[in-house]
Amino acid sequence: MITDFRLPLGDLVSDGIDVLTDSLRPLFDLIRLVLVSLYEAVEFVLLSPPFWAIIIIAAALAYFVKGWKFAAGTIVGLFVIVGVNQWENSMASLALVLVASAIAIAISVPLGIVAARSNRASATIRPILDFLQTMPAFVYLVPALILFRVGVVPGIVATIVFAMAPGVRFTELGIRGVDKEVVEAGHAFGSSPWRILRQIQLPLAMPTIMAGINQVIMLSLSMVVIAGLVGGGGLGSDVVQALSRIDVALGFEAGLSVVIIAIYLDRLTAALSGKRRTMWTPWRTKATITEAAPSPAPAAATADARVGASV
Amino acid sequence: MRAPKENVSSTSSVSVSVSVRNLYKVFGRRPKDAVTQLQSGASRSELGPHETAAVIDASFDVKKGEIFVVMGLSGSGKSTLIRTLNGLLEPTSGSVAVNGIDISNVPAAKLREVRQKNVSMVFQHFALFPHRTVLDNAAYGLEVQGVRRAERLERARKIVNIVGLDGWADKYPSELSGGMQQRVGLARALATETDILLMDEAFSALDPLIRREMQEQLLELQAELGKTIIFITHDLNEAMFLGDRIAVMRNGRIVQIGTPEDILTDPANDYVAQFVQDVDRARVLTAGAVMEPARAVVPLSAGPRSALRVMRDLQAGAAFVLGPGRTLLGVVSDRHVMRQVKSNETDLSRVINQEHASVPADAALVDLFELAVESPLPIAVIDDKRRLLGVIPRVTLLAALGNVPTNTTPINIIEPVSIIPDAELDAMLASPELTSAAASTEGTLA
Numbered sequence: 001m002i003t004d005f006r007l008p009l010g011d012l013v014s015d016g017i018d019v020l021t022d023s024l025r026p027l028f029d030l031i032r033l034v035l036v037s038l039y040e041a042v043e044f045v046l047l048s049p050p051f052w053a054i055i056i057i058a059a060a061l062a063y064f065v066k067g068w069k070f071a072a073g074t075i076v077g078l079f080v081i082v083g084v085n086q087w088e089n090s091m092a093s094l095a096l097v098l099v100a101s102a103i104a105i106a107i108s109v110p111l112g113i114v115a116a117r118s119n120r121a122s123a124t125i126r127p128i129l130d131f132l133q134t135m136p137a138f139v140y141l142v143p144a145l146i147l148f149r150v151g152v153v154p155g156i157v158a159t160i161v162f163a164m165a166p167g168v169r170f171t172e173l174g175i176r177g178v179d180k181e182v183v184e185a186g187h188a189f190g191s192s193p194w195r196i197l198r199q200i201q202l203p204l205a206m207p208t209i210m211a212g213i214n215q216v217i218m219l220s221l222s223m224v225v226i227a228g229l230v231g232g233g234g235l236g237s238d239v240v241q242a243l244s245r246i247d248v249a250l251g252f253e254a255g256l257s258v259v260i261i262a263i264y265l266d267r268l269t270a271a272l273s274g275k276r277r278t279m280w281t282p283w284r285t286k287a288t289i290t291e292a293a294p295s296p297a298p299a300a301a302t303a304d305a306r307v308g309a310s311v
Numbered sequence: 312m313r314a315p316k317e318n319v320s321s322t323s324s325v326s327v328s329v330s331v332r333n334l335y336k337v338f339g340r341r342p343k344d345a346v347t348q349l350q351s352g353a354s355r356s357e358l359g360p361h362e363t364a365a366v367i368d369a370s371f372d373v374k375k376g377e378i379f380v381v382m383g384l385s386g387s388g389k390s391t392l393i394r395t396l397n398g399l400l401e402p403t404s405g406s407v408a409v410n411g412i413d414i415s416n417v418p419a420a421k422l423r424e425v426r427q428k429n430v431s432m433v434f435q436h437f438a439l440f441p442h443r444t445v446l447d448n449a450a451y452g453l454e455v456q457g458v459r460r461a462e463r464l465e466r467a468r469k470i471v472n473i474v475g476l477d478g479w480a481d482k483y484p485s486e487l488s489g490g491m492q493q494r495v496g497l498a499r500a501l502a503t504e505t506d507i508l509l510m511d512e513a514f515s516a517l518d519p520l521i522r523r524e525m526q527e528q529l530l531e532l533q534a535e536l537g538k539t540i541i542f543i544t545h546d547l548n549e550a551m552f553l554g555d556r557i558a559v560m561r562n563g564r565i566v567q568i569g570t571p572e573d574i575l576t577d578p579a580n581d582y583v584a585q586f587v588q589d590v591d592r593a594r595v596l597t598a599g600a601v602m603e604p605a606r607a608v609v610p611l612s613a614g615p616r617s618a619l620r621v622m623r624d625l626q627a628g629a630a631f632v633l634g635p636g637r638t639l640l641g642v643v644s645d646r647h648v649m650r651q652v653k654s655n656e657t658d659l660s661r662v663i664n665q666e667h668a669s670v671p672a673d674a675a676l677v678d679l680f681e682l683a684v685e686s687p688l689p690i691a692v693i694d695d696k697r698r699l700l701g702v703i704p705r706v707t708l709l710a711a712l713g714n715v716p717t718n719t720t721p722i723n724i725i726e727p728v729s730i731i732p733d734a735e736l737d738a739m740l741a742s743p744e745l746t747s748a749a750a751s752t753e754g755t756l757a
């Protein structure tokens with residue numbers, strides 16, 4: 001008796017997706033078009049110059065935010081990618097990561113701000129985030145595939161959904177963590193809420209928000225590989241190919257490229273979040289700042305682990 | 312509807328800066344119900360478990376240009392009270408008027424305008440913007456008001472110099488010591504040129520020496536700029552030092568409002584009495600508050616003989632000599648007067664010593680110690696026309712500091728004892744010229 005009974009949850013969701021596809025077809029086609037164009041534009045920017053030009057720019061960026069060691073590491077790492085013949089794949093994946101995380105950040109930071117300002121919004125958003133974050137990443141691919149068809153778009157959409165949560169959480173955490181008295185001072189001098197957000201809360205929460213952005217990017221990168229399953233292209237498709245052919249060599253080279261890009265993006269964003277602090281705590285040495293900002297480092301570790309696991 | 316009310320308060324706003332009437336602030340789920348309960352006589356502890364009555368039925372007026380101190384232990388509702396004065400907290404019931412504008416019920420935009428133009432605030436933990444320089448911190452209020460960058464920086468720089476931070480304008484708050492950080496907090500509040508300044512335990516986080524320095528500087532600034540200051544503290548000495556008037560708060564209620572001397576000498580109840588027990592009375596009490604009527608006093612016209620007689624009757628070795636209109640001319644000692652009597656001189660003014668200790672009525676007791684130690688005579692308290700108001704014998708000074716009520720403890724010897732033997736004095740006064748005068752004086756004394 002009992003074994004016969006079944007909650008038809010899966011069917012419900014499936015029916016819901018069907019209804020969505022039928023009624024909102026034009027909307028999804030529009031989203032698809034926008035995402036494809038965005039992706040192709042970024043990919044064009046990354047792939048049309050010669051690889052060494054991109055490497056120089058990446059190294060210059062690394063030097064500017066952190067120093068010559070990081071710049072040197074960047075050059076070595078990116079040349080390894082070129083050496084294993086994964087440059088084009090890597091740039092395709094990077095384009096996907098950049099588009100997906102940019103959109104994820106554009107959605108999650110405002111959501112985090114809303115959650116920080118209202119307890120009710122926070123209580124509503126939190127369980128949704130829990131759901132999004134713990135649902136196995138593969139599962140997003142199925143509805144995304146139905147709504148946006150095979151190609152790079154379901155990968156981007158699944159990545160956005162999967163990677164958004166830390167952006168919201170860290171933004172809320174950062175803004176709520178701003179000294180209450182300092183915010184009160186803003187009010188006491190007659191500032192509008194918008195001015196307080198812009199001039200006090202956001203700047204002071206920025207290190208935490210940057211840590212969240214770092215995580216968003218890391219999660220996006222780990223999702224890139226999975227996107228390969230639905231024709232996302234780039235490194236993901238090589239990993240999937242290696243898996244189906246049991247090609248250890250190809251799998252390793254593609255995986256290694258993912259790791260190199262992950263490390264580069266992680267150090268870059270982590271350094272950015274640290275840099276903002278040095279501006280107004282000049283009496284601290286740089287070393288103590290990186291120690292005092294523990295969140296980005298462990299976050300990067302978990303993100304790396306995730307990337308490793310999915311390879 | 313509100314127009315007449317505003318008119319009423321604005322007519323009185325000439326002298327009143329902040330007017331609070333029957334103010335309640337209750338935190339919790341059902342604050343309005345709690346107020347109704349309180350109004351019908353419930354005590355604070357009888358409220359529901361989810362309601363905290365932070366301010367209960369507070370009413371007071373703060374006059375223009377005065378320093379109004381709110382004092383009470385931690386948790387007594389001081390911060391809550393001060394935060395209703397600029398609308399950071401909305402009253403649960405009652406009204407708050409700032410410069411005649413009722414802010415308990417105005418739209419947000421109007422409230423922001425009041426905060427920009429009328430009331431500014433200094434915070435306990437400074438609440439500076441860590442990502443802005445000292446100068447940009449000080450200019451913040453002006454920036455909010457929409458003052459052009461060049462102008463606001465110039466104005467802010469002036470204030471930064473006034474509070475003593477010249478040369479620090481381009482530093483970040485984290486590079487400054489606590490005292491200097493609070494100077495930035497003060498500069499930020501002063502730069503807006505509002506006439507009301509709210510200070511919530513502004514000096515409590517500073518160490519004692521810096522705190523005293525800041526208190527003195529605040530008094531100087533206040534004398535110079537004539538701000539109305541509402542100052543919160545849990546430190547009675549600070550309250551007494553700064554306050555023109557003090558409101559004592561306990562468990563959300565204001566239990567007494569008065570001048571520092573009122574609070575000290577006439578506490579409204581045991582709670583206030585206990586609170587003021589360990590105050591540094593020497594800094595609070597003034598000469599005028601503890602002085603006693605002068606007894607060893609002779610008019611200049613009385614001459615040496617009657618001066619000597621007064622001293623003998625009081626068993627005093629010296630007396631104050633007064634000119635017309637009770638102006639204090641100086642002191643005569645029994646030895647000098649006696650010499651005059653012996654040589655039949657009549658001009659008392661020739662033996663007057665003008666180098667005795669005299670102080671104005673508002674001198675703090677702390678400034679009297681040295682004088683009391685050096686002078687064998689009681690210290691004379693005089694007004695600005697040198698009229699003798701009273702005297703402070705050493706014993707009175709010590710009694711006042713020890714919180715012994717001077718009027719109930721018998722104080723036997725209040726003047727230096729004469730060193731001339733009684734017999735000699737009697738013999739002297741028994742000489743024929745003075746017999747009749749002596750008899751009449753004796754008659755009045757008996």
Ligand SMILES: Nc1ncnc2c1ncn2[C@@H]1O[C@H](COP(=O)(O)OP(=O)(O)O)[C@@H](O)[C@H]1O
Pocket residue numbers: 338339363364365383384385386387388389390391392
């Ligand atoms: N936002 C709040 N929510 C709930 N209770 C509060 C809040 N603010 C203050 N209280 C309570 O109100 C009482 C008075 O607090 P406060 O005004 O900060 O006192 P003080 O400044 O004199 O130390 C305390 O019991 C405190 O716990």
Ligand SMILES: [Mg+2]
Pocket residue numbers: 389390391512
């Ligand atoms: Mg307080």
